[in-house]
Amino acid sequence: MLEQSPPCSEIIEDIEDLISIQDIGPKERYSSRKNVKVQVKKKNINNLPIPVPIGDNIPGIQKIYIKTWGCAHNSSDSEYMAGQLAAYGYKLVEDKTLADLWLLNSCTVKNPSEDHFRNEIETGKKQGKHIVLAGCVPQGAPKSSFVQGLSIIGVQQIDRVVEVVEETLRGNTVKLLGTKKENGKKSGGASLLLPKVRRNPLIEIIAINTGCLNQCTYCKTKHARGDLGSYPPEEIIARAKLAFEEGVVEIWLTSEDTGTYGRDIGTSLPELLWKLVEVLFL
Template sequence: MRSSTVAFYTLGCKVNQGETDALAGLFKARQYQTVSFEERSDVYVINTCTVTQLSDRKSRQMIRRAQRRNPEAVVVVTGCYAQVSPEEVQAIEGVDIIIGTDQRQKIVELVEDYKKVGEQIHAVEDIRSVTLFEEFPAHADISKARASIKIQDGCNLFCTYCIIPYARGPVRSRPPESVIKEAKRLIQEGFRELVITGIHLGAYGTDLNVDLGDLVKKLCRLEGLHRLRIGSIEPQEFTPSLLEALTEPTICPHFHIPLQSGSDKILKSMGRRYNRQDFIDICTKIMSMLPDGAITTDIIVGFPGESEADFLQTEELCRTLQLAGVHVFPFSPRRGTKAATFPGQIDRKKKEERVQRIQEISRHLSYRYSQKFLGQRKEVLLEEKVDRHWTGHTDNYLKVFVPVGEDFLEDHTLRGSLQIIELKTVREDGSLEGVLSVL
């Protein structure tokens, strides 16, 4: 008798990616075999995103693709889009089970229930009433080079453009002892790098009266851990304790700090809790502590009321601070958020033009940052094969391509290993090529 198969498709952020890995572990524990989403499967799980209108549309497309691939399959829709717009999801032909962003530890039981009853299951709960962090074991495929630990969920900030508090509910933190236990297990499984993630990571511990900086220090000192990478942190949330933790030798010196706009007027309209100078101060502080560290950021262009002068302040700030890269997004009005009804909405063409201008700056910044490391030997975590190269990342998240001979190309033990690479050239996109210095 063959095992039942399950396929996953994930949209959105790294937290979603980690949650999909955990869901895969729940199915694996029940003897399901994971297959590619492109294959015919008995069960399809679409982990959705709702940050933009494009995310919603892409989620719907993947739901329909799963249904077409196998009309007999059980189609499960979970994640943020399912949480915020369950009625829309429910109306899509072929959707069998709808789960939001909580109680997902029940996903396999719900699939088994559906197989018996054959009636659509609606399991979306009021996320605003959830007060406890949902723990289900992280599952990290050893074929991946690094493992993520989700330590926090929810957000209390309610920025005027953001739907996430409505999709994820209030801040809930994972108890420190649970985080440490999970980290030890993943280290024992052979992972050299761990990534701590959360929807609003800097708010970790505010509901438990514990400190993120203290947790980071404890994780850094775990025996066998070579790298600890920290997810996105808001500018105002770098406490003295967290800043002190950043000097731990295990910490990866790459920090993603959302800016969103270089204009104080726009930041205030967005409902952000910092101003332009606050962002400059924290970046300057971190750069003085870790001169070779990388700081990347997020920018939203075309926010309602953003003038050309406001946008120029954003451009100037990105250049002046010499960031290592920028992720840029056009403002997308989300139903239910304040900014969706603000006057001064920017037309699509102008938003696209501003996206392109920031992308050009980002390419220049990434290239210039990478150039600093030419000729150096850096430790690279090898992750996957691309053509006749192994690729991976340095601790400061430089992407490196390493050409290798046929023997090493097929050496699967290289995945997840740390190798010393001499960096030789910078590619146009800011990634580097290097050669194995020690193998």
């Protein structure tokens, strides 16, 4: 199927800016630790409950609730983030009232989904939940008033969701936005070979590219996903083979501009499909 698819916490512009020699966590896998930028969070003028920092017992007992709006690409991103969190030891729950942290993956194509996203943020705040925002809304409009003071993970940074969740649970606010590049050009994003927790164990959603070639005046997704960035065919094929080995019987190829796949890397959608047929069905 093809689809077009405690009171004074710290605010840290990028999780790589956080330095703490006492902390033991996934951020220690990264070597960049400079240019620290920290500022005190403003007073709680709305009198909403302030999420209580978990402390150093991370992970192991924390429960994560993931909510997704939008296209198949967003669903795939949520499955990848769920997979990494589960692999690191967090427990995924369907009942949001039981969760320690809400991971909200947004869609900006239509106003109703963005309104639901905003309402869910307010609900989480009223319940005193730790909140991490993902998806196209905070990526495309990070200065929006309703996302201020909350952790944000960019659409091309989902491979670092464990770090963002960990620091958010500790009481920090992290903004991790950026664009991945290979050889000076925009890439598809996080690796397709990351662990996954599929909502439907029989269906694998593979994002073959991100962004698009157009600049439609009515569409805000361009501001979030940016220009076209295609995944190499070999990485897509490797993901498909892995999925079938894990019991998947159906594959969806998705993106924001599926028909333009490969134009930025010298290939095309028909070529990709023939390669998939050769590897998977012959």
